[in-house]
Amino acid sequence: MLFFLFFILAFLLLFPETVCSGAKDGLFLWATVVLPSLFPFCLCTSLIRTYTNGSFSKYFLLFAGILSGYPIGAKLSGELYQKGVLSYRSAVFFSGFTNNASPMFVIYFAGGSLLHLGNERYVFYLLLLVSSFLGSFCTWLLLRRNPANAHFLPKSAEKKESTDSLSLFDQLDLELNHSAELLIKIGCYILVFSVLTSFLKQTVFFGPLPTSLLCGILEITTGNHLLCQSLADSPIKTALSLAITSFGGLCAMAQTNSVIQKNGLSIFWYAGSKLFSGFFAFFLCLLWLLCLSLIHISEPTRHL
Numbered sequence: 001m002l003f004f005l006f007f008i009l010a011f012l013l014l015f016p017e018t019v020c021s022g023a024k025d026g027l028f029l030w031a032t033v034v035l036p037s038l039f040p041f042c043l044c045t046s047l048i049r050t051y052t053n054g055s056f057s058k059y060f061l062l063f064a065g066i067l068s069g070y071p072i073g074a075k076l077s078g079e080l081y082q083k084g085v086l087s088y089r090s091a092v093f094f095s096g097f098t099n100n101a102s103p104m105f106v107i108y109f110a111g112g113s114l115l116h117l118g119n120e121r122y123v124f125y126l127l128l129l130v131s132s133f134l135g136s137f138c139t140w141l142l143l144r145r146n147p148a149n150a151h152f153l154p155k156s157a158e159k160k161e162s163t164d165s166l167s168l169f170d171q172l173d174l175e176l177n178h179s180a181e182l183l184i185k186i187g188c189y190i191l192v193f194s195v196l197t198s199f200l201k202q203t204v205f206f207g208p209l210p211t212s213l214l215c216g217i218l219e220i221t222t223g224n225h226l227l228c229q230s231l232a233d234s235p236i237k238t239a240l241s242l243a244i245t246s247f248g249g250l251c252a253m254a255q256t257n258s259v260i261q262k263n264g265l266s267i268f269w270y271a272g273s274k275l276f277s278g279f280f281a282f283f284l285c286l287l288w289l290l291c292l293s294l295i296h297i298s299e300p301t302r303h304l
Contacts, residue, residue: 015199022198026191029221034069034190037102039183041068045076046175058085065098066129069105070252071186071259073098074270078263082153089140089149091265096136096273099256100128101220101245109221110245114228115238120292124242127284131246135277139269153264186255193219193251201226216244219251235293239285246281247274 012019045064058080065073074095081091100106106128111121143149197215200206201222206214208230216223223244231237248256253274257267 011199018198018202019195022195023191025198025222026194027187029194030187030190033105033221034186035183037104038069038072038186039179041072042179042182043175045072046178047171050171050175062094062098065094066100067103069100069102070248071099071256073100074256074265075182075259078260078265081265082263084153087150087152088265089143091263092143092149092269092273093136093140095256095260095265095270096139096277097133099248099252099270100132101248101252105221106245110224110241114224115241116233117238123288124238124285127242127288128246128281131242131277131281131284132273134280135246135275136273138276139273142272143269182259185258189251189254189258190219193249193254194222197222213240213244216240216249217247218249220245220247220249223249235286235289238289239282242285243278243282247278 041064045061045068048061048064061076061080062073065076077086077091077095077098080086080094081088086094101110103125106125107121111117111124115121115124117124197219200211200215200218203211208226212223212226212230214223215226224241227237227241227244231240253267253271256270260267260270
């Protein structure tokens with residue numbers, strides 16, 4: 001570990017421009033995309049979770065997690081497990097299924113700006129949700145082999161302040177602090193992985209395609225951008241982009257780990273579900289594009 005820390009220190013000293021460039025990119029991404037899109041959802045879902053109970057609020061919060069983007073879905077799943085609302089197996093399933101890139105990122109950035117899919121970008125997002133469901137379902141099936149994974153925590157396991165003793169403004173102040181702490185932590189993870197991505201982009205050991213895939217494994221925004229630059233429009237490019245986006249990258253995985261570990265969920269199962277999701281996304285996307293091409297080929301034949 002000490003050797004690794006000295007290696008990082010040497011890297012910071014030898015490549016200061018790369019470090020500064022990566023840090024600036026990470027801070028820009030956090031300030032202009034992550035903070036404005038994530039903060040309202042984070043605060044709103046925290047307040048709803050505090051003041052509501054029952055199955056309706058459970059599914060409403062999980063749906064909000066899908067809309068929010070990383071790592072809100074996993075955060076809400078872990079909190080519902082801690083409250084005794086979800087079993088361990090269900091919490092692992094929902095932490096994988098509801099924890100994805102936001103619809104804005106997938107539909108408008110990846111599907112629209114980078115891949116130029118037009119109206120098909122909505123199918124692109126639907127395929128991501130389907131692959132995420134299938135990947136999480138595979139993990140759920142593995143957990144089902146052990147009956148102990150179906151356990152619930154007792155309702156008294158969660159230590160929380162009574163909402164009756166707090167006014168709305170006091171509760172708002174408390175949730176503002178929690179949301180700010182989470183978003184600052186997310187920003188730090190984005191900064192670290194942006195520096196690593198910046199270093200990868202400048203290496204000469206790999207070609208453009210392997211570099212873009214490695215960057216995508218680290219962080220999906222830069223990875224998708226480089227992938228679309230290194231490949232011409234093709235089904236493989238679209239499928240790889242969806243696979244990278246469905247996997248989420250190690251940056252999102254680190255963010256997720258920071259919010260689920262305190263709730264008793266394992267990053268091992270979450271990582272497994274995202275690996276499954278990436279594979280499903282790649283092959284489902286290829287199948288979809290193959291069906292589209294067959295439809296386009298058959299249309300002129302009908303006119304004849």
